[in-house]
Amino acid sequence: MDKGKLKFFAAEARRRLISHISARIGFILTNDTAEFIEKAALKEKLRSAWEKAPDREEFIERHAYTLFNRLIALRFMDVRGYNFVPVVTPRVVGGDPGILADARSGLFQSDLPVDTQKISDLLTGKIPTHNPFNEAYKLLFIAACGWYNKQLPFMFEPLNSYTELLLPDDLLSTNSIISYINQNLGVEECENVEVIGWLYQFYISEKKDILIKRKTRYSTSEIPFVTQLFTPRWMVEYITQNSLGRFWLESRGNSNLRQEMQFFIEPTEGNPFIKREIDSPEEITVIDIACGSGHMLVYAFELLMKMYEEEGYYNSDIPELIIGKNLYGLEIDERAASLAKFALIMKGMEYDNKLLQKKIEPMIYCFRDSDEVPGLKMPKLWGL
Numbered sequence: 001m002d003k004g005k006l007k008f009f010a011a012e013a014r015r016r017l018i019s020h021i022s023a024r025i026g027f028i029l030t031n032d033t034a035e036f037i038e039k040a041a042l043k044e045k046l047r048s049a050w051e052k053a054p055d056r057e058e059f060i061e062r063h064a065y066t067l068f069n070r071l072i073a074l075r076f077m078d079v080r081g082y083n084f085v086p087v088v089t090p091r092v093v094g095g096d097p098g099i100l101a102d103a104r105s106g107l108f109q110s111d112l113p114v115d116t117q118k119i120s121d122l123l124t125g126k127i128p129t130h131n132p133f134n135e136a137y138k139l140l141f142i143a144a145c146g147w148y149n150k151q152l153p154f155m156f157e158p159l160n161s162y163t164e165l166l167l168p169d170d171l172l173s174t175n176s177i178i179s180y181i182n183q184n185l186g187v188e189e190c191e192n193v194e195v196i197g198w199l200y201q202f203y204i205s206e207k208k209d210i211l212i213k214r215k216t217r218y219s220t221s222e223i224p225f226v227t228q229l230f231t232p233r234w235m236v237e238y239i240t241q242n243s244l245g246r247f248w249l250e251s252r253g254n255s256n257l258r259q260e261m262q263f264f265i266e267p268t269e270g271n272p273f274i275k276r277e278i279d280s281p282e283e284i285t286v287i288d289i290a291c292g293s294g295h296m297l298v299y300a301f302e303l304l305m306k307m308y309e310e311e312g313y314y315n316s317d318i319p320e321l322i323i324g325k326n327l328y329g330l331e332i333d334e335r336a337a338s339l340a341k342f343a344l345i346m347k348g349m350e351y352d353n354k355l356l357q358k359k360i361e362p363m364i365y366c367f368r369d370s371d372e373v374p375g376l377k378m379p380k381l382w383g384l
């Protein structure tokens with residue numbers, strides 16, 4: 001993974017999207033095109049949200065990131081083959097995104113929440129418009145996001161959100177934001193789901209540098225930017241191997257997990273780590289109280305997979321158990337928490353390609369959401 005390339009890509013994408021969102025909001029609120037007349041209710045929702053926003057710069061920043069988040073999630077799933085059809089990725093170089101190519105052939109996902117007749121009429125010219133392919137693709141893109149809202153509600157909003165209006169008019173050209181993401185987030189970058197967390201770090205890096213240099217009191221919305229510190233992989237492995245890994249080795253003296261942990265330090269005699277024996281890996285609870293985008297939890301997932309395998313569980317059954325029983329995360333940044341959830345689901349998909357259909361939501365919580373974490377007896381954390 002070329003992190004220098006990713007850093008440049010994420011920072012440039014942020015600049016492009018902020019510029020687009022800012023201009024798009026101004027255009028929507030001052031024009032009455034046919035699209036905005038048809039979607040007058042969404043336009044009024046946007047106007048109300050814009051007028052009520054206490055910080056309009058933050059409003060623009062948040063919606064720019066939301067679009068970036070969705071695009072990189074869809075691109076990652078396309079590359080990994082997890083999408084029902086490629087949503088932002090062409091099947092051949094220079095071609096249409098898979099979902100549009102299928103629509104042009106009359107093929108639609110059966111449960112895709114879209115007006116297939118309208119799509120067909122746009123593509124055949126029965127509905128006159130300046131750019132029929134782009135208009136059809138925009139509807140398909142919105143429908144795909146609405147479909148994924150049921151599987152990944154923390155990443156995709158439901159249909160009929162005013163954010164639909166904020167999509168660029170140009171989604172298919174070689175200069176579009178989708179083309180830019182496809183060019184820079186390829187197969188090599190998507191080999192490991194940790195790329196999503198690194199992209200977030202690089203995406204916010206410019207804003208973080210500006211805020212730190214300002215040396216003033218930070219607003220609530222700025223705190224996540226200046227407090228993000230991403231843990232290198234070797235440190236993630238060191239910490240997890242000498243906590244979760246050690247716990248398992250002391251519980252299962254005949255485990256082969258030791259050979260998998262290069263940073264494990266043999267403990268001194270007479271200094272046991274565990275206080276009680278366990279009957280099953282299902283009893284293990286791991287919590288990262290500042291989980292960020294989930295790097296530590298993803299590696300804990302990898303170790304837990306090996307533990308379950310040693311106990312004879314079927315591989316396809318394990319991801320649901322790990323996500324539903326073993327792993328917890330806490331985070332003050334809602335955006336990072338969403339990415340951590342996404343990362344765990346994507347990690348689970350490596351072993352169970354039907355995991356998305358099971359509609360499992362990882363147990364990762366924002367401090368501001370609640371002072372109590374379901375299933376855990378925790379002290380009140382907000383304000384610490």
